[in-house]
Amino acid sequence: MKLYTSPGACSLADHITLEWIGQPYEFQIVKGADRKTPEFLKLNPAGAVPALQVGDWVLTQNTAILHYLMDRFPDCGLCGGSLEQRAEVNRWLATVNSDVHPAFKPLFGATAYLEDEAAIQKSHDNARKQLRTYFERVDAQLAGKDWITGSRSIADPYWFVVTQWAKKVGVDLSGLDNLARFDAHMAADAGVQKAMKDEGLI
Numbered sequence: 698m699k700l701y702t703s704p705g706a707c708s709l710a711d712h713i714t715l716e717w718i719g720q721p722y723e724f725q726i727v728k729g730a731d732r733k734t735p736e737f738l739k740l741n742p743a744g745a746v747p748a749l750q751v752g753d754w755v756l757t758q759n760t761a762i763l764h765y766l767m768d769r770f771p772d773c774g775l776c777g778g779s780l781e782q783r784a785e786v787n788r789w790l791a792t793v794n795s796d797v798h799p800a801f802k803p804l805f806g807a808t809a810y811l812e813d814e815a816a817i818q819k820s821h822d823n824a825r826k827q828l829r830t831y832f833e834r835v836d837a838q839l840a841g842k843d844w845i846t847g848s849r850s851i852a853d854p855y856w857f858v859v860t861q862w863a864k865k866v867g868v869d870l871s872g873l874d875n876l877a878r879f880d881a882h883m884a885a886d887a888g889v890q891k892a893m894k895d896e897g898l899i
């Protein structure tokens with residue numbers, strides 16, 4: 698298995714998950730314009746990370762990759778036991794992939810085409826406000842828990858990654874003490890540290 702990842706991008710979630718699984722894998726860093734080369738576009742026509750190569754087969758889309766890893770290694774301890782626990786993992790994974798991740802887009806330049814500094818700033822302020830509501834929700838979910846769904850799952854690394862983004866782009870996370878606790882224990886985790894080191898982040 699080979700993971701294509703960009704430093705600190707959403708693909709860091711897959712990188713951490715691979716570390717937690719503990720099976721052999723390789724990774725390749727692809728940054729910025731490298732994601733648009735003909736070679737990489739053959740792997741992922743969307744020109745985006747993550748991509749996971751397994752022999753001749755390449756899987757894209759973060760949640761598909763995370764589910765593939767979870768299903769391929771059922772003893773990895775990231776699956777959740779019951780049908781309901783698995784559904785909870787899906788709920789929090791869907792929220793982070795479908796709602797939270799796209800909500801960062803204005804802050805990552807998606808509204809630059811407006812070419813109007815005031816309008817662009819407004820889109821940034823609005824994104825920060827919207828993002829705060831998502832982080833408030835996960836903070837409430839984390840009350841009394843170390844992991845988002847109560848036990849370690851594929852949802853945790855993805856939420857960790859977007860929390861790093863939130864800190865970087867100035868989303869107000871003040872008072873979200875459960876989230877701060879989650880962020881601190883994830884940051885101290887050996888698998889998280891290994892993946893972050895490999896991506897040159899620490």
Ligand SMILES: N[C@@H](CCC(=O)N[C@@H](CS)C(=O)NCC(=O)O)C(=O)O
Nearest residue numbers: 706707708744745746747758759760
């Ligand atoms: N829907 C895709 C989104 C992937 C995505 O947005 N990846 C970003 C990094 S976090 C990327 O590579 N962006 C480069 C680009 O789209 O040009 C998924 O869930 O895998």
